[in-house]
Amino acid sequence: MRRKLAAGNWKMNGTSADLAQIETLARTHVGAISEILIAPPATLLHRASEITRTGPVTLGAQDCHASGSGAHTGDISAAMLLDAGASYVILGHSERRGDHAEQDSDVSAKASAALGAGLRVIICMGEALQEREAGNTLDIIASQLAGSVPDDVSGENLVIAYEPIWAIGTGKVPSLAQIGEVHDFLRARLEQRFGAQTARAVRLLYGGSVKAANAEQIFAIPNVDGALVGGASLTADDFTPIINALDAI
Ligand code: PGA
Secondary structure, eight states, X not given: OOOOEEEEEXXXXXXXXXXXXXXXXXXXXXXXXXXXXXXXXXXXXXXHHHHXXXXXXXXXXXXXXXXXXXXXXXXXXXXXXXXXXXXXXXXXXXXXXXXXXXXXXXXXXXXXXXXXXXXXXXXXXXOXXXXXXXXXXXXXXXXXXXXXXXXXXXXXXXXXXEXXXXXXXXXXXXXXXXXXXXXXXXXXXXXXXXXXXXXXHSEEEEESSOOHHHHHHHHTSTTOOEEEESGGGSXXXXXXXXXXXXXXX
């Protein structure tokens, strides 16, 4: 069965002092049933990896370049992230798509590079509010899934995060039925494209304003295999009840 995944996306937050949060999580969740992932800024990956080497926390990065090396000032390759201690990389987050005009084809190329380097990928997708209100959510998800996920994935190295843009950092969350509808759709589309065995193994995360107060309800939805959490992953105090809610499912 799919192992549940509680993933924390720190975005552009965190300096050395915040490594203590990762240390606390690693200490608190020894023996956790769920997989626990923190994606700190790249500057903290190496030091975080020294803390998490033996514990229950794995590490991810928040982006990578599609090339393996070369003249790309300021960018970081997948192999460098792996070397720094990451085992996952988040790709296609709506903030990357918005801030850096990343297209589905860019996300797919980055995912291929990451998989080639030996990272697992968490590929994000989700609709804007106008798209939901216009009734286009499933069309948007279908085209992001088709365009952002490369062919060379397996059930083990692919995670998909459904993150409605309007729910990120806003405190607004779709209804449980709306989340369930998208996750069921994702599972069915994965099955069509990759076959039942692969589709059954891919973990589908919900992301957007997940916090202790709503985690239990969200995790009870079929086809929700965990969460990608932003703000509520920044401290161990906030993230721990979310991990515990996932462990309790
Ligand atoms: P949020 O962010 O939990 O702060 O809404 C989620 C995300 O962007 O991954």
